[in-house]
Amino acid sequence: MSELAAGATPETTLDPEDRKIITLARSARARNGVPEGAAVRDETGRTYVAGTVALESLRLSALRTAVAMAVASGARGLEAAAVVGAAEQFTDEDLAAVRDLGGPGTTVLLAGPDGALRLVTQAQ
Numbered sequence: 001m002s003e004l005a006a007g008a009t010p011e012t013t014l015d016p017e018d019r020k021i022i023t024l025a026r027s028a029r030a031r032n033g034v035p036e037g038a039a040v041r042d043e044t045g046r047t048y049v050a051g052t053v054a055l056e057s058l059r060l061s062a063l064r065t066a067v068a069m070a071v072a073s074g075a076r077g078l079e080a081a082a083v084v085g086a087a088e089q090f091t092d093e094d095l096a097a098v099r100d101l102g103g104p105g106t107t108v109l110l111a112g113p114d115g116a117l118r119l120v121t122q123a124q
Contacts, residue, residue, distance in 0.1 A: 014117065017041060018109060021082040024049045026115050028062070029084050036085035038062035040098070042075035063090075063108075067097040078102030081123075082109040088118065099123035 014022075021039040024047060029037030034051035038061070041047050050065035060068070063083050070078065081098045083090070090108060098106050102123060110119040 014109075017045075018080055018082070018107070021047060021080060022084060022109060022111050022115055022117070025062070025082045025084040026111070026113075029113070034062065036062035036083055036087070038066040038081065038083045040066045040070050040075075040081040040102075041079045042070050043077035043079060044075075045079075046070075046073075046075070048073065048075070061091065061094055063094040064097045067101055071101060075101065078106050080107040080109065082111065084111045084113060084115065086113065090119075090121065095121075095123045 021041055024039035025037040028049045028051045032051040036052045039047055039049045048066050048069040050062050050069055052062045053060040053065050063081060078098060078101050090110060098108055104124045106123040108121050108123050109117060111117050
């Protein structure tokens, strides 16, 4: 997890827009009954929300699906991304998708199913 100031918790240091994408990702997970929900915010502030895709012929994580939705909608960059699920870490493929669209400094947030922040990293 990234460094926090003394006495701070991840939740108290989150900007309201980052809290929003965690909430959207959590809602996508619950609404669709999928293992993960994700949301990304593009360079204009628009958000794209997705869940895990698990078809016989197509498997995508929620984060890669959200990035694909942003690209398909014309986004030219990302400000931040969030994933809600049981994972403790991001996969290399997920971070690569965020990095491809947002660049290596894009903030990526990982929260548990309850919405509690677990990890803040950058798509390096």
